[in-house]
Amino acid sequence: MADRQDETGWRFGPVSGPDMAEWCAFLRDDNAIHLRREAAEAAGFGPRRVNPGPANLAYVISAVMAAHPQAEFVEIAAFFAGNVFEDDRLAVALTPEPGATLHAEGRETPVLRVQFRFKEHE
């Protein structure tokens, strides 16, 4: 999972099948849409494996951590509006409230919207 920051925000990807399998092992999640292309297709998601939602959220959190290295989270609220598939290239756009959106290349609307609250410095 390469990453880089440019003037438009953070970019990740391409999302890989082996990474999905590793996320699933951490999550103890045997949902076959993450692990087998034929299962994703049979479930109506198309021919590519579906990235686990918590992995999508982790990319966004990482981008926010990089942008706010001293910040500590009180709350993270995430709204999953679409799916990320293997081979997708992703971009995180930070928003001021503070929040962020995750975009998959080639799709107009964000696949994930996230809002954050940070701890006040003690």
Place this chain on the structure above:
Amino acid sequence: MAGRQPVPGLRYDLTATLDDRVRALCAAPARQGELAHPIHAYLGGLAAMPQPIGDFSRALGLAFDAGPVLGECRLSFPGRLRVGQAYDATVEVLDLTRKPSRRFGRADHLALAITLSDPSGPASLLHFKMITPVVDDG
């Protein structure tokens, strides 16, 4: 189903090695001190459920093998998740409701809360809603 009492889960051993690997998978900055990546509230929550999420869902009568998706989630941090610390999980079914679905026709919406606690109290709270297609009325 909603209103079930919280049930104890397993213990989540949050090691530095595990946190390093998770950070590598999601291109996170290097760890500062002992503070773990916040996504462990989610990873640890599911990893420390009394059963894997698939078995847990199937036991509730959900068609987990039809390909559920996440709807929304909230991670809260009343304490801190640190590497080198083990956390005990508590799992609660908040709601299970069948609703019409644009994508699936009908879907079961499961809301779960999972708390990870250390000896000083709750460190993280995970609330999430999972949407599972209805494939059979049973």
